[in-house]
Amino acid sequence: DAKTTQPPSMDCAEGRAANLPCNHSTISGNEYVYWYRQIHSQGPQYIIHGLKNNETNEMASLIITEDRKSSTLILPHATLRDTAVYYCIVRPFSGGYNKLIFGAGTRLAVHP
Amino acid sequence: DAGVIQSPRHEVTEMGQEVTLRCKPISGHNSLFWYRQTMMRGLELLIYFNNNVPIDDSGMPEDRFSAKMPNASFSTLKIQPSEPRDSAVYFCASSIDRVHNEKLFFGSGTQLSVL
Numbered sequence: 001d002a003k004t005t006q007p008p009s010m011d012c013a014e015g016r017a018a019n020l021p022c023n024h025s026t027i028s029g030n031e032y033v034y035w036y037r038q039i040h041s042q043g044p045q046y047i048i049h050g051l052k053n054n055e056t057n058e059m060a061s062l063i064i065t066e067d068r069k070s071s072t073l074i075l076p077h078a079t080l081r082d083t084a085v086y087y088c089i090v091r092p093f094s095g096g097y098n099k100l101i102f103g104a105g106t107r108l109a110v111h112p
Numbered sequence: 113d114a115g116v117i118q119s120p121r122h123e124v125t126e127m128g129q130e131v132t133l134r135c136k137p138i139s140g141h142n143s144l145f146w147y148r149q150t151m152m153r154g155l156e157l158l159i160y161f162n163n164n165v166p167i168d169d170s171g172m173p174e175d176r177f178s179a180k181m182p183n184a185s186f187s188t189l190k191i192q193p194s195e196p197r198d199s200a201v202y203f204c205a206s207s208i209d210r211v212h213n214e215k216l217f218f219g220s221g222t223q224l225s226v227l
Contacts, residue, residue, distance in 0.1 A: 034214065043116075043203045043218025044155070091214075099168070100145075100216060102155035 004088045009107040012082075018075040020106050022088030025069040030092050033064060034100070035073045037084040044087065044102070047073065078110045116219035118204050124225045130192040133222045136185055137206030145216065146179055146189050147203040155203075161187065194226045 005023040012018040087105040
């Protein structure tokens with residue numbers, strides 16, 4: 001599976017957009033980009049995933065560059081409850097079993 | 113739905129004792145995963161079940177670890193004998209879709225401390 005690179009930590013003011021980058025320059029054609037987050041002392045939570053088109057759901061937006069070598073997770077109006085570790089994962093989206101492998105992630109701190 | 117339920121929430125035991133962690137997946141989900149999280153190694157996949165059958169146990173650290181899924185609504189992870197280096201948070205996750213498994217639902221975890 002392709003590796004991902006994320007900044008270890010980021011800050012964001014409450015109410016502002018949080019833009020979390022992820023580099024996946026070795027991504028291959030059948031690999032999707034997934035985002036999960038882990039709030040302190042809880043299990044990871046699925047946020048969103050996508051292949052090449054931008055995606056939006058009730059939690060966030062995912063912007064994938066045209067060459068698919070990087071992506072950005074956008075939390076449009078960050079709240080204190082969005083403080084968490086955010087994991088960017090690339091994974092084949094094909095038939096059969098594929099592991100979801102978590103890296104170190106980005107620790108996002110949302111402050112008042 | 114109550115989500116993935118794990119028990120106990122916290123477990124403190126002494127080295128050499130047997131430890132059993134329990135997981136109830138979301139009803140209707142047919143895939144189940146056990147993960148372990150430590151500061152040093154992050155989140156590691158230990159084992160994956162599909163339709164109650166172990167498919168991938170390559171992440172199980174050694175023979176002291178074993179996992180079972182006797183039916184669709186229950187799984188256990190057993191450590192015998194336990195060692196201090198097994199101290200970690202153990203998460204169980206379930207998914208409804210074997211083919212894609214894109215959306216895993218995690219439990220709240222079991223914090224294990226082996227003294």
